[in-house]
Amino acid sequence: MHEELFNKIVDMDEEGSIKLAKEYLDGGGDAQKLLNVCRDAMGVIGDKFEKGEYFLSELLLGGEIFSSIMEFTLPLLKEGDIAKLGKIVLGTVKDDIHNIGKDIFKAFVEAAGFEVVDIGVDVPEEKFVEAVKEHKPDIVGMSCLITAGISSMKNTVEALKEAGLKDFKIIIGGGRVDEEVKELAGADAWADDAARGVRLCKELLGVEG
Amino acid sequence: MDMTTKNPQELAKERRARLQAAINLEEPDRVPFCGVGGDIIPAYAGITQKEFNFDYDKAEKALEKFLKDFPCDWPFAAGVTGLDGRILSVAFAEYPDLALSSTFVSGPMHKTLGDKYYRFPGMETDENASPQFLGGTFMEPDEYDDLIEDPVGFVLETILPRACTNLDTPRQAMTTMVRLGMDFSQFYASAAKVGMASAQLGYPSLAIGGAYAPLDIIGDFLRGISNTVLDLRRYPDKVKKATEALTEVIIKYALAFKAIGAELAFIPLHLNEYLSPKLYKEFYWPTLKEVILTLLDEGIKSLVFFEGHHEPHLETILELPKGWGIAYFEKTDVVKAKEILKDHSCVMGGLPITLLVGGTPASIDEYIKNLFEKVKPGGGFILAPSVGTAPRETPLENLTALIEAVEKYG
Ligand code: B12
Numbered sequence: 074m075h076e077e078l079f080n081k082i083v084d085m086d087e088e089g090s091i092k093l094a095k096e097y098l099d100g101g102g103d104a105q106k107l108l109n110v111c112r113d114a115m116g117v118i119g120d121k122f123e124k125g126e127y128f129l130s131e132l133l134l135g136g137e138i139f140s141s142i143m144e145f146t147l148p149l150l151k152e153g154d155i156a157k158l159g160k161i162v163l164g165t166v167k168d169d170i171h172n173i174g175k176d177i178f179k180a181f182v183e184a185a186g187f188e189v190v191d192i193g194v195d196v197p198e199e200k201f202v203e204a205v206k207e208h209k210p211d212i213v214g215m216s217c218l219i220t221a222g223i224s225s226m227k228n229t230v231e232a233l234k235e236a237g238l239k240d241f242k243i244i245i246g247g248g249r250v251d252e253e254v255k256e257l258a259g260a261d262a263w264a265d266d267a268a269r270g271v272r273l274c275k276e277l278l279g280v281e282g
Numbered sequence: 283m284d285m286t287t288k289n290p291q292e293l294a295k296e297r298r299a300r301l302q303a304a305i306n307l308e309e310p311d312r313v314p315f316c317g318v319g320g321d322i323i324p325a326y327a328g329i330t331q332k333e334f335n336f337d338y339d340k341a342e343k344a345l346e347k348f349l350k351d352f353p354c355d356w357p358f359a360a361g362v363t364g365l366d367g368r369i370l371s372v373a374f375a376e377y378p379d380l381a382l383s384s385t386f387v388s389g390p391m392h393k394t395l396g397d398k399y400y401r402f403p404g405m406e407t408d409e410n411a412s413p414q415f416l417g418g419t420f421m422e423p424d425e426y427d428d429l430i431e432d433p434v435g436f437v438l439e440t441i442l443p444r445a446c447t448n449l450d451t452p453r454q455a456m457t458t459m460v461r462l463g464m465d466f467s468q469f470y471a472s473a474a475k476v477g478m479a480s481a482q483l484g485y486p487s488l489a490i491g492g493a494y495a496p497l498d499i500i501g502d503f504l505r506g507i508s509n510t511v512l513d514l515r516r517y518p519d520k521v522k523k524a525t526e527a528l529t530e531v532i533i534k535y536a537l538a539f540k541a542i543g544a545e546l547a548f549i550p551l552h553l554n555e556y557l558s559p560k561l562y563k564e565f566y567w568p569t570l571k572e573v574i575l576t577l578l579d580e581g582i583k584s585l586v587f588f589e590g591h592h593e594p595h596l597e598t599i600l601e602l603p604k605g606w607g608i609a610y611f612e613k614t615d616v617v618k619a620k621e622i623l624k625d626h627s628c629v630m631g632g633l634p635i636t637l638l639v640g641g642t643p644a645s646i647d648e649y650i651k652n653l654f655e656k657v658k659p660g661g662g663f664i665l666a667p668s669v670g671t672a673p674r675e676t677p678l679e680n681l682t683a684l685i686e687a688v689e690k691y692g
Contacts (some may be wrong), residue, residue, distance in 0.1 A: 088513065128558040128594070133511050168411055173508055220635050221321065221412060221673045248590060248613070249669075253640040 074102065075078045075110050083121075085134050087141075094142045098263040104149035107142070115184035116138055119268035132267060133173070136180030143183075150242035159211035159278050162204045164196035165247075166225035174247050175216035178267040187212075198225075198232035205238050211278055214270075215260070217247040226258035242277040246270050265271050293484030297355040305583070305603060305628045308663030313506055313654060316630065316664055318355030318638070318681070319361065320671030321412050326351075326678070332404030334671060335389035338472040346479045350412065350646055352681050356618065356663035357485055359670025362473045364388040365400050365415045366550070367465035368494045369445070369503040371535040372528070373438040378538035383466040385492045389413065390468065394461045396448035399503065412671070419506040420445045423513060426520035429504070430527045441504060475607075484530055491539025493547045493577060493584065494532055496525040496569040501553050511556050522565060529569045533576050546607065547577050547583045555590030562595050574602060585630075588614060597623050611670045617656045630664040632657065633684070638667060639676050643683030650687035658692070 074097050081090035095154075096108060118135040121127040127135075159181060165175050172194045179189050190208045192200060205213060213233070215226050226245055243260040246267075255263040262277060264270035285518055288296070290588070296311075303310035324334035329346030334341050347355055362384030374380035389402045392413075401407045401414040408432060420441050421429070428436045443449045464602060481487060500521070501510040513521050536547050549570070557566055574584045584607035592614045599609055604626050611619055611631040620629045638644060650665075657661040657663045672681075 085515065125594070128561075129556040130511050130514065130558055130561055133508060133556070134515060137512060142500055168407075170412075170414060170416055176508075220639060220669060220671065223636070223639060224673065224675055249636065251634075253634075253636045257640045 076105070078107075079114050080081045081119075082111065082135070082138055083117050085131060085138075087134060087138050090138055091141050098146065098149065104146050107146050108150065111139055111142055111146075112184045112186065115181055119181055119271060122266065123268045126282065129177075132177050135178050139180050139184055145189070147243050157188045157278050158254045158275065159275045160190065160208060161190045161212045161214050161274065162190045162192060162201070162208055162210040163214040164192040164201065164204075164216070165194035166215050166229060166275075167195060168225055169217055169219050169222040170194045171216070171218040171247070174218065174267075176269050178214070178216065178246055181267045182214075182271050182274060185275070187274060198229045200234050201229045202238065203239065205233060206236070210241055212274055213241055213243045215243070215258075216244045217245060217254075218249050220249060222249075223254055223257060224249075226254075226260070230259040244270065244273060244277065288475075288484065290482055290484040294481065298486035298488070300355055301488070304664050305605075305608060307313070307625060307628060307662040309659075313658055313688065314355040315685075315688045315692070316356045316358045316564045316666035317352060317360060318667050318670055318672040318676075319357070319359030321674040322672040322681075323348045323360060323546075325674035330403065330409045332389075332402075332409040335402055335413055336404070338362070342472060342475050342479065344537045345476050346483070349480060349483055349485065349585065353483075353685065355486075356664070357480065358490075359667070361468065362386075362388070362470065362476055362645075363413065364391070365390070365413055366502070368492070368499060369399070369437060369441070371492070371533050372433065372443055372499060372503075375434055375531045375535040375538075378535075378541060379537040380466075381535035382541065383470060386469070388465065388469050391462060391465045393593075394448065394458055394465055396458075397446040397447040399445055404547045410674075411473055413610045415502075417502050417506060417508055418445075419504075421504040423505075423509075423517055423520075425677070426517060426524050429500075430520070430523045433524075433527045433531050437504075445503075449625045460595050488542045489539070489542050490585070491536060491542070491544035491547045491582060493536035493549045493573050495549065495551050495553070495566060496528040496532060496573070497521070497566050498552045499528050502526060507553070507556075512552065514557075514561055518565075525565060525569045529572055532573055535600070536573065536577055536582070537580055539582070540580065544582055547582050548587070549573070550587040551592075551662055554588060554592055555593060557595075559594050563598065567595070567598050570585045571598075571601065574606060578603070579608055585610060588612065589611065593618070599623060599627055602627070608664065610666060616655075616663075620657050624660055624662065628662050628664065629657070631668060632663075632664045633667045635667050635672065638680050638684065639673060641680060643679055646680055647687045650684070651691050654691040 078093050120130055183189050192204050214221045244262045245260045252264045262273045264273050300310040300314040304314050323344050324331055327347050329340050351690035367384050370384035371381050374384050392400045392402050403409050449455045455552050501507045587610045589612045608630050610626045616632040
């Protein structure tokens with residue numbers, strides 16, 4: 074089953090892979106093993122994207138397949154069973170409503186073993202501050218696709234500082250960020266693709282990829 | 283851009299010749315420069331975004347002030363403000379005079395329609411936020427057949443009432459449509475005033491129409507972006523038929539602009555970056571290409587804004603006849619694009635908006651110098667910001683440095 078499911082996911086067979094995963098669990102299969110297969114498949118989809126073999130259309134569908142399978146797989150797992158690399162508070166910054174990139178990154182970084190607290194889009198600084206206070210993440214992720222969002226990121230970083238919050242890294246992502254924007258916003262890392270973002274999150278926390 | 287020695291007519295003629303040369307794939311006297319617009323315009327005039335969007339008088343003055351103080355060859359991004367209203371263009375495609383008026387949805391039009399596509403400052407968002415297009419899902423997958431059968435009827439009778447709260451009942455719909463007509467008139471009266479003021483400032487008049495990639499109508503206004511991408515796998519035949527049905531409608535509304543002597547049709551692309559070359563060639567490009575070719579036959583060149591990264595699909599542009607129009611790039615490296623497209627397409631873009639916001643006069647000067655060394659030879663290039671909307675905190679000295687650098691190295 075494992076190899077077949079792995080291939081079906083990587084080959085973007087949405088119906089086939091969901092059906093197979095369900096059958097596997099119905100037949101008494103191990104949810105933890107299923108999760109691992111899905112994670113591996115997502116890793117390969119990300120690699121293919123970075124190599125230019127896959128495109129956003131595949132990332133989007135891959136994320137969709139992963140979420141669909143997780144919907145019936147995660148409830149079968151006990152909290153403690155799922156090893157977590159770290160926790161990320163993730164949101165699209167104030168004045169920006171683009172959510173697709175954030176959601177794709179979320180699917181891939183979750184698949185890689187991070188726990189994600191998604192606080193939505195058009196998120197004001199105060200809401201980031203509150204979420205960080207409440208969830209004590211290892212990483213704060215900000216998604217930003219519009220130029221007007223640059224100052225939102227900068228303000229958010231400042232608001233976090235002012236609230237005396239530290240002990241976490243800040244990563245920014247989205248189609249319009251670059252080194253210039255990272256410096257301006259005061260973030261620790263930037264990525265304009267999900268696969269690179271996942272790699273950087275691991276690097277920021279010093280965990281093996 | 284010496285304003286003191288030349289009269290407006292001379293200046294306009296010079297700028298036009300410069301642009302025309304680039305579009306004709308020739309080398310102009312200097313690299314033409316397409317300026318910025320966006321939040322910086324109301325900010326510079328000291329008015330709010332709400333005022334800029336709802337008070338035509340103030341907006342006109344703000345535009346004039348900006349165009350005067352930050353000259354360029356082509357103020358493409360600095361006009362009367364509104365958001366993409368192409369769903370209305372589809373709805374009114376059968377009536378050229380209306381199709382012509384519906385490219386943009388302005389603040390007042392949004393207020394009249396009560397639609398769920400947009401958010402405007404002082405209404406759904408802060409008085410100083412820029413107007414926002416949200417898009418959304420207003421059509422279910424089992425409705426593709428209705429769309430294919432009669433795109434105009436389906437959009438007008440099914441989609442718009444769903445998307446606009448003020449079209450709920452026939453009674454509401456009638457008043458809403460009357461008001462919308464009045465809004466159209468005001469918007470175009472204001473655009474005409476800005477046009478006159480621009481002419482006074484020595485800007486060439488260049489009538490621009492609009493068209494759209496058929497799949498983007500589905501993504502932006504009907505099914506939503508993510509759903510549309512997923513639909514390509516789930517219902518490929520239906521999506522393809524729907525893009526074909528929409529092609530005819532889009533061409534119809536785009537040709538309405540012949541009445542105002544449009545020389546160019548602006549076509550911003552959205553789903554291009556999402557698609558693999560295989561999906562692009564199957565679902566996106568054939569119908570877009572048909573739109574571009576048909577307009578060209580009718581004497582309208584296209585100004586296609588290839589948003590995001592278009593590298594994987596660059597070669598397809600070569601399928602168009604030489605001199606078909608302008609390829610405006612956002613994140614695609616214009617130096618590489620020009621190598622591939624030289625002597626075939628006029629290339630536009632090259633200035634990352636992040637540099638304008640985060641850079642310094644010195645770094646901008648340096649950047650333009652290096653860029654022009656590579657893209658100036660041979661002509662056929664127009665310098666433009668990667669994104670036309672400069673945020674309010676764009677340092678003014680950077681804008682001035684940019685203008686000077688263009689003059690110096692262009
Ligand atoms: C789809 C789209 C939309 C859709 C959004 C649908 C949605 N719900 O998200 C719609 C049509 C609604 C829309 C609306 C608008 N848009 Co828009 N949109 C786009 C478009 C075409 C694609 C964006 C996208 O989804 N890309 C695909 C995703 C998957 O890529 P991504 O976000 O970069 O994400 C990837 C990585 O960056 C990374 N990632 C993402 N987030 C994060 C976060 C972290 C922490 C990490 C590590 C990684 C990461 O992972 C993803 C996968 O690799 C772009 C142009 C383009 N091609 O890029 C314009 C674009 C982003 N939009 C733009 C604009 C201006 C707008 C509007 C403001 C227009 C308007 N005036 O109303 C409105 C938005 C209102 C607002 N205030 O936000 C501009 C932004 C210009 C600028 N620099 O300011 C662009 C660039 C278009 C343009 N060239 O003018 N848009």
